[in-house]
Amino acid sequence: MAKIAIIGEGVKVTGFGLAGAIVLPAEEPDAVRAAWRSLGTDVAIVILTSRAARVLDGEPSSWPLTVVMPP
Template sequence: MANVAVIGETVRVAGFRLAGAVVLPADTHDAARAAWASLGDDVAVVILTPEAAEAVGERAGERTTVVMPP
């Protein structure tokens, strides 16, 4: 089964756990890059906060991603 992962600031991503997403809190750019690098092959979609998207940069194109509005 494919999973959805959410990466970004703790306060913005915590609630996604209730929907069954894999939540990877990342309050810094370094933490967002580390969370991205830790994604398993079972993750089909990644939801990013704008800050996390900025940190991940062009690597976001490696997977299906959605960026939350600011």
């Protein structure tokens, strides 16, 4: 079964764990990049905070489907 992952500031992403998402809190740019690289092949959707999305801007991505939370 495909999974959903959430990457970004802890205060914005922690609650998604209650819904069964993989929560990857990342406050600093290096942590955001490390979380992105740690995604398993079973992750189909990644939700990013707007700050995490700015860090990953320019990363090649044909997988997974990525969406950005409103600020």
